[in-house]
Amino acid sequence: MKRRIFMLGAAALTAAMGLAASVTAQAEDKLKVGFVYIGPPGDFGWTYQHDQGRKAIEEALGDKVETTFLENVPEGGDSERAIERLARSGHGLIFTTSFGYMDPTLKVAKKFPKVKFEHATGYKRADNVTTYSSRFYEGRYLLGQIAARESKKGVAGYIASFPIPEVIRGINAFVLGAQSVNPDFKLKVVWVNTWFDPGKEADAAKTLVDQGVDIITQHTDSTAAMQVAAERGIKAFGQASDMIEFGKETQLTSIIDNWDDYYIARTKAVLDGSWKSEETWGGMADEMVHIAPFTNMADETKAEAEKTMAAIKSKEFHPFTGPIMKQDGSVWLKEGEVADDGTLLGMNFYVKGVDDKFPQ
Amino acid sequence: MAIELIKRKNPSKVISMVSPFIALAVTLIAGVLIFLALGKNPINGLYSFFIEPLTEAWSVHELIIKAVPLVLIAVGLSVCFRSGNWNIGAEGQFIIGAMAGSILPIMMHDLQSPIILPLMLIMGFAGGALFGLIPAYLKNKFGTNEILTSLMLVYVAQLFLDWMVRGPWKNPEGFNFPESRAFHEFAVLPEMMSSGRANWGAVIAVIAVVIFAVLLGKTLKGFEIKVIGESERAGKFAGFDAKKMTIFAFLISGGLAGLAGLIEVAGAIQQMRPVISPGYGFTAIIVAFLGRLNPLGILAAGLVLALTYLGGEAAQISLGISDKVVRVFQGLLLFFVLLSDTFINYQVRFDNPWKNKQLDQAHVDSKKVGAE
Numbered sequence: 233m234k235r236r237i238f239m240l241g242a243a244a245l246t247a248a249m250g251l252a253a254s255v256t257a258q259a260e261d262k263l264k265v266g267f268v269y270i271g272p273p274g275d276f277g278w279t280y281q282h283d284q285g286r287k288a289i290e291e292a293l294g295d296k297v298e299t300t301f302l303e304n305v306p307e308g309g310d311s312e313r314a315i316e317r318l319a320r321s322g323h324g325l326i327f328t329t330s331f332g333y334m335d336p337t338l339k340v341a342k343k344f345p346k347v348k349f350e351h352a353t354g355y356k357r358a359d360n361v362t363t364y365s366s367r368f369y370e371g372r373y374l375l376g377q378i379a380a381r382e383s384k385k386g387v388a389g390y391i392a393s394f395p396i397p398e399v400i401r402g403i404n405a406f407v408l409g410a411q412s413v414n415p416d417f418k419l420k421v422v423w424v425n426t427w428f429d430p431g432k433e434a435d436a437a438k439t440l441v442d443q444g445v446d447i448i449t450q451h452t453d454s455t456a457a458m459q460v461a462a463e464r465g466i467k468a469f470g471q472a473s474d475m476i477e478f479g480k481e482t483q484l485t486s487i488i489d490n491w492d493d494y495y496i497a498r499t500k501a502v503l504d505g506s507w508k509s510e511e512t513w514g515g516m517a518d519e520m521v522h523i524a525p526f527t528n529m530a531d532e533t534k535a536e537a538e539k540t541m542a543a544i545k546s547k548e549f550h551p552f553t554g555p556i557m558k559q560d561g562s563v564w565l566k567e568g569e570v571a572d573d574g575t576l577l578g579m580n581f582y583v584k585g586v587d588d589k590f591p592q
Numbered sequence: 593m594a595i596e597l598i599k600r601k602n603p604s605k606v607i608s609m610v611s612p613f614i615a616l617a618v619t620l621i622a623g624v625l626i627f628l629a630l631g632k633n634p635i636n637g638l639y640s641f642f643i644e645p646l647t648e649a650w651s652v653h654e655l656i657i658k659a660v661p662l663v664l665i666a667v668g669l670s671v672c673f674r675s676g677n678w679n680i681g682a683e684g685q686f687i688i689g690a691m692a693g694s695i696l697p698i699m700m701h702d703l704q705s706p707i708i709l710p711l712m713l714i715m716g717f718a719g720g721a722l723f724g725l726i727p728a729y730l731k732n733k734f735g736t737n738e739i740l741t742s743l744m745l746v747y748v749a750q751l752f753l754d755w756m757v758r759g760p761w762k763n764p765e766g767f768n769f770p771e772s773r774a775f776h777e778f779a780v781l782p783e784m785m786s787s788g789r790a791n792w793g794a795v796i797a798v799i800a801v802v803i804f805a806v807l808l809g810k811t812l813k814g815f816e817i818k819v820i821g822e823s824e825r826a827g828k829f830a831g832f833d834a835k836k837m838t839i840f841a842f843l844i845s846g847g848l849a850g851l852a853g854l855i856e857v858a859g860a861i862q863q864m865r866p867v868i869s870p871g872y873g874f875t876a877i878i879v880a881f882l883g884r885l886n887p888l889g890i891l892a893a894g895l896v897l898a899l900t901y902l903g904g905e906a907a908q909i910s911l912g913i914s915d916k917v918v919r920v921f922q923g924l925l926l927f928f929v930l931l932s933d934t935f936i937n938y939q940v941r942f943d944n945p946w947k948n949k950q951l952d953q954a955h956v957d958s959k960k961v962g963a964e
Contacts, residue, residue, distance in 0.1 A: 309856065309861040321910075580768065
């Protein structure tokens, strides 16, 4: 019996080697661009937008490139293998699109100095590792302003993923936007501790509605909350992509992550040899943050939102402009003072008005 | 008309040995159909799924990393299942073992010495074993169903880990991300060779396979396990204590699952995270049965199942198919193993109740056989 297994194994291995030789013999002159996704491209949120970016590369650069992606790659032990597999299979440029891929990306990058890596939302870089992210908070401020205008009860609900600076920043920007309209505006926060879990997201949305909020916004990736809001007849904001299809009467607007231009530019840079490691943090002015059409709201609200959007886009106005107090009442920014990027990137405190204990 | 399964008196030993291969072959055929249905070339599909991961050294390393927890857990489960104890909670024992061993590098971070790693391995085994004792104790003391208790303790373990990593064990420099600090160098299982990431956990798994192959096949203990598993009453006549066996079986399978958990976090992950297992404890049940509850068979079966994980990634890259195909393949494999086992042990009879009474008598007889 044991001998038989051995013979089978040997036969399989011989066949494998023959096949492998024939497969690798194919000509390779295109740039292969690989993507590692935390969720499925069909989440209609975060991963969906990255996948749109991938498709945009193919459309723009046609037969000069070839793209591949790995979906549902968990952060942790498996992500290093997934990234390494892309690097090994001849990919010259690899986008790893979740914060938790940070250390695995750097580990693999060390082993493959010729491959270019782009890590989304992280803060560790190397000669062949670039980081990129969007100033989503610009959109969040706008959302807060709209919420305060449209909410009858003066309370909104926020479905939050992980208490990392990026998410905290979004919550703070939302509250500041809302307070610019209604200083007494309240925000309830539910932490679901996941980026993508439609079941948990829907439960959180239901909880918030039961607690009396009449507007929901989220920092998670699925359309579940939008669907719950639609069922319960309240309003909601989409996240990462335009979710109007999931709430035609429900969506006020949505922050759309536009990676298309960035991805095309970076791929071109690799093709013409000008790629170098850098840090990109783009906002509305850089077309990285788009805003979906304003729907299901009063005309005055819409006009105000458009005005604010124009001011942010022209960099005339920064959402984190003083006076701003921290949650405990101490002064963070004085009158007219603007937050610096360093503080924003490491943000680990709430501003005044968030109705939640800061998760420590 | 009713369809009835009748137990065969003398199921063929040879067929029973080759049935995993039959199941594997049928799974491959089903795979061809799936790839065809997806509009992909089935040869390319099967190649990238089952062979491509074996063509490069680094990928073989990854295969070993993936197989180690499956093999270790399944070896422990074979002791359990052979003795008629249905431990479905290896996933939870895996997690608790990993947590027990991680106490040293996380809570006593400053304690850095070569003695740490052996201590972690021992604590990993002990943690899993103690957690496995809970369903065993409940079964002996109150006659609870160990399938339910062990399964439900999985959720307890998962949520406990989740809470620890978000609370007391959260990395103080981790920007509030739910993960522990990285293990220091003395708490990490060293890699065996420079060609890939495989660590010394692989050797531990092979040692466990050998020990339990001998224990189950060549010792009185192995005989005791088998006798009690097949008939508790017969075991009693031989002077074997079924309650002690339950404790023993859960200790071993819990301990090995805990050891597997520790090896996973000290080897592949090197820190604690809210989720440390993609369901190894459950996949190992497939591995145990695919390997005929025989440690050597389990070693082979573990490698096959590990291959489906890696193959799924390779197929995503080369064919652009969904990662869900992996789960489909694993499910098909278990399905066909159980199906071929059913046909080996049972005859199928199409029963027509109003045809004649003779059959009714046979029906009663077959029930008797089945009840034994």
